[in-house]
Amino acid sequence: VTWFFRKLKWLAQRRAKESELQDELQFHLDEEAADLQSRGLSSTEARSGAHRDLGNLALVQEDMRAAWTWVWMEQFAQDVRYALRAMAASKGFHGFAIFSLALGIGANTAIFSIVDAVLLRQLPYRQPEQLAWIWATRTDRDKAFFSIPNFIDTRDRQRAFAQLAAFSNWGANLTGSGEPERLSGVRLSAGALKMLGVRAAAGRTLFEKDDKPTNALVVMFSYGFWQRRFGGNTKAIGQAHPQRRAVHCGGRVATGFYDSQCGDRSSHSIAVRG
Amino acid sequence: MTTRRVELLQGTLDLLILRTLIAGPSHGHAIGKHIQRTSENLLQVETGSLYPALHRLEAKGWIAASWELSDRGKRARYYRLTALGRKQFASEQSKWQAFTRAVGLILGPLNPEGS
Numbered sequence A: 001v002t003w004f005f006r007k008l009k010w011l012a013q014r015r016a017k018e019s020e021l022q023d024e025l026q027f028h029l030d031e032e033a034a035d036l037q038s039r040g041l042s043s044t045e046a047r048s049g050a051h052r053d054l055g056n057l058a059l060v061q062e063d064m065r066a067a068w069t070w071v072w073m074e075q076f077a078q079d080v081r082y083a084l085r086a087m088a089a090s091k092g093f094h095g096f097a098i099f100s101l102a103l104g105i106g107a108n109t110a111i112f113s114i115v116d117a118v119l120l121r122q123l124p125y126r127q128p129e130q131l132a133w134i135w136a137t138r139t140d141r142d143k144a145f146f147s148i149p150n151f152i153d154t155r156d157r158q159r160a161f162a163q164l165a166a167f168s169n170w171g172a173n174l175t176g177s178g179e180p181e182r183l184s185g186v187r188l189s190a191g192a193l194k195m196l197g198v199r200a201a202a203g204r205t206l207f208e209k210d211d212k213p214t215n216a217l218v219v220m221f222s223y224g225f226w227q228r229r230f231g232g233n234t235k236a237i238g239q240a241h242p243q244r245r246a247v248h249c250g251g252r253v254a255t256g257f258y259d260s261q262c263g264d265r266s267s268h269s270i271a272v273r274g
Numbered sequence B: 001m002t003t004r005r006v007e008l009l010q011g012t013l014d015l016l017i018l019r020t021l022i023a024g025p026s027h028g029h030a031i032g033k034h035i036q037r038t039s040e041n042l043l044q045v046e047t048g049s050l051y052p053a054l055h056r057l058e059a060k061g062w063i064a065a066s067w068e069l070s071d072r073g074k075r076a077r078y079y080r081l082t083a084l085g086r087k088q089f090a091s092e093q094s095k096w097q098a099f100t101r102a103v104g105l106i107l108g109p110l111n112p113e114g115s
Helices: A002-012 A014-038 A043-054 A057-066 A071-089 A091-120 A148-157 A191-196 A223-230 A258-262 B012-022 B028-038 B047-060 B083-107
Strands: A167-174 A181-188 A200-203 A217-221 A247-253 A268-272 B063-069 B075-081
Touching: A002 A014, A002 B047, A014 A043, A014 A057, A014 B028, A014 B047, A014 B075, A043 A057, A043 B047, A057 B047, A071 A091, A217 A223, B012 B028, B012 B047, B012 B063, B012 B075, B012 B083, B028 B047, B028 B075, B047 B063, B047 B075, B075 B083
Parallel strands: A181 A268, A217 A247
Antiparallel strands: A167 A181, A200 A247, A217 A268, B063 B075
């Protein structure tokens, strides 16, 4: 490894070392010329004889330098410089080539992100390999939503799954404290969170009795939304909403449930009713 | 007066430089002349390969260089053997001797009858 540091040291003192190479070869030329002169040559003959003996001065210096530097590294640097010059010479063509590459790489990255999330990575829930998404069928289409009575019938009579839970997209306006806000989230049957193994970081998740239509709606916020809208205030949890008595802030979902599925879209919340 | 010249074998120049420096520190020109003289002018070291070889050996740490005054009172780059270089020379020398013995045995005096 010491040779490595010797080379580094040489590189650091490159300028001084360059002139040393010159001095060393100049000394050689002088010695050789003096030698030849002592054998009876004239001083000009001796000098040119010495030069002839040495050959190509620049080439010798290059070979001496090569002992100290990493030739492949220098050549690589040269290649890079050459490439940049060539690119500068025809900007349009190279710009287009780089643009095509960028587009290709970007498209691949985007596609892989989707493949990774959809196919490769497991869902962040308990026993994800046992999860399945089932649709209802109707005479006019294969993939139809379940009506709530249909869901209840299916849930109670099926034997293929240990549990069944329902969900649908849901949106609501949040008014009262501060700016009104449009929330988007999902409606869940009460058993869903328990089934997925999701626990509340604060407050509570859903109880079976929350499914009863006569009971108040329970809303769970995503962690991000709770932080953004309520500043992580625990007083926001378990509070009945002042304007619509039906809505009840039940708790918030642990980070990693909704957030990891949809990215941290902080406006997401989860509502429930039976 | 023409002398027969022998081409240096690949890799032997390093060995010759190390051997020359065992006698004491010396500058490039003197090293070249010494090799030429000691080999009875059979070997002539190309200047174009001598100096790169010296720097290669220095980079490897087998020899070290410093600027000193020459016999004529000029600044010259003197090379001397390092401890590492001395060790290297010993191993290179025994390798070379084994090699020349092996080649000598094969080339040996022609004797069609066998011994």
